[in-house]
Amino acid sequence: MDLRGGAPQQHSGKLWLEVAFEKSLRRRNALQEAVYYDLKATFGLSAQPAVRVVKKVVDAYATLAGNLNNGHLTGKARRKAASRPIVFRLDAAQPFDDRCLSWNLDARTVSIWTVAGRIKAVPFLCSRRAMKLLERRKGESDLMMREGAYYLIATIDLPEPAVYEPSDWLGVDLGIVNLATTSDGEIMSGRPVNRYRRRMNRLRAKLQRKATKSAKRRIKAIRRREGRFVTDTNHRISKKLVDTAERTSRGIALEQLKGIRQRVTARKEQRYFLHSWAFAQLGAFVEYKAKRAGVPVVFVDARNTSRQCSECGHIHRTNRVSQAWFACRSCGVVMHADRNGSRNIRCRADAAWQRGAVNRPSTVMVQDAGRIPQPVADRTCKPRASARGS
Incomplete structure (x- = not known):
């Protein structure tokens, strides 16, 4: 909604949006005192819309200040954002x-x-x-x-349901070949997803070589279409995980994948799929759906979950013999690699939940849950063994 209505944005010979920037008016009361009456006279606004315009400007500068303080803008982008007033798009929310x-x-x-x-x-x-x-x-x-x-x-405004005490945990290992693998052994294959994304990538490259206006419009449409596809896929996976955990009175254990793109190296042909899939979006979908259902969620440290044996706890880089298979060098157990990782995630979640027993929040963020607990009745968690040869 364009509040300007085609009228000139003048405030004493200058754009009224520049007032907050030039006079460093970042508080609502101060900015409202400076521009309120001119806003009403220039644009014919009634009292409440004029107040909302001032509030929007103040909120925009508060967001900019937060981005600058947290280092989200660096270099040329930071200098550009800090050296000029904020400008709203015609189609801005x-x-x-x-x-x-x-x-x-x-x-x-x-x-x-x-x-x-x-x-x-x-x-x-x-x-x-x-x-x-x-x-x-x-x-x-x-x-x-x-x-x-x-x-x-x-x-x-929805009432937040009480989080129940989980009887066990549903460990979830996220990946590219298999988008999600649970500790129950259910594998949600990424083959159809990757096939679709390869086709979109080839079509995008073909259109980029043409470089016509119609090709550029088509590229934008493909980008939006692929974005909707990714969002829909993450919604379906997260809904299935939450429904499974709620039906069995379990919690959900996920890997803490923040910074995964900087930590993991991949071959050139794999970088597109690694860097473009929305792992954070999937985690956020699981978190808010679980919160709505009262299902506890724990994020655990992802280090060595693919190298550690879920049976004996032995860690070695050669335990992961291939993308699909895990073979322990110590006890000799062989199983699907992603299922082994999901079982390790499940055990780490149990340890994290026990440590947070006092004043436990609905969602537990764990950064250093590398310790595997002692065996518990009706659970398959094993004590951690030494990393021989590592």
């Missing part, structure tokens, strides 16, 4: 509170304020499940444009 946008759930319509006046009875579409969630809507709604269509993003 616009927040609306209940005074500027009201919902009529029975009629499935909204009433929304614009610079040309309030537009009433605007119909919206959503699923039946989303309609039930909208009954718990609270706070602001964001209007955004994506691929030529308008979307309303609503904030839903």
Whole structure:
């Protein structure tokens, strides 16, 4: 929603967005005092839209300051962002509170304020499940444009269910050849996914060689299509994992894969698949779906999960004889490599959960869960053995 309405953005001979930058007005009250009346006079805004415009500018500068302080922008990008005022795109998302946008759930319509006046009875579409969630809507709604269509993003206030005490853990090993392998032995193969992505990659390379305007438009469409495909795949995998854990009263154990792209080396033909798959997105989907269902989630250290024997605990780099198979040099056990890794993840989650027994949160983030616990009744975790020859 463009709040400017085609009017010149002037504030004492300069763009009003520059006021916050040049006068270093980063607080809402200070900026509102400086631009509030000019905003209303220049654009004909009523009181509440003028306040929302000021709030959006303040939030944008707060986000920029956070990115600069956390080192998310470096070099030329940092200097460029810090040396000029923020500029909003015409199709940027616009927040609306209940005074500027009201919902009529029975009629499935909204009433929304614009610079040309309030537009009433605007119909919206959503699923039946989303309609039930909208009954718990609270706070602001964001209007955004994506691929030529308008979307309303609503904030839903849901009560957080109590996290149950897990009877065991469902270890999940993430990968490229097999997207997810559970400690139960279920393998979610990545062959169809990788075949689809190879085809999209070849088509993208073919269009890039043409370099025409229509080819560039097609490349953008392919990128969006592949992004939707990745998101849908991660949704389906995460839903299946959470449903399995909830049905068996278990928790979910995942690898902490932050920085995996910097730690892992791969051949040139494998780098595209390693660096482009959304592992973080899959972990986030599992986390929020599990939180909604009351399923506990633990992230454990991924080091040596593929080299350690889940039977005897022996660690050696030659235990992983191939991508698909694991053969322990100590006890001689042979099993699927990804299942062995998922069983190690399961055991590390048990140790992490026991250490966090006091004031345990719904999700436990573990960075150093390298110790394997002693055997427990009805569990297959083994004590860790020394890494001979490593």
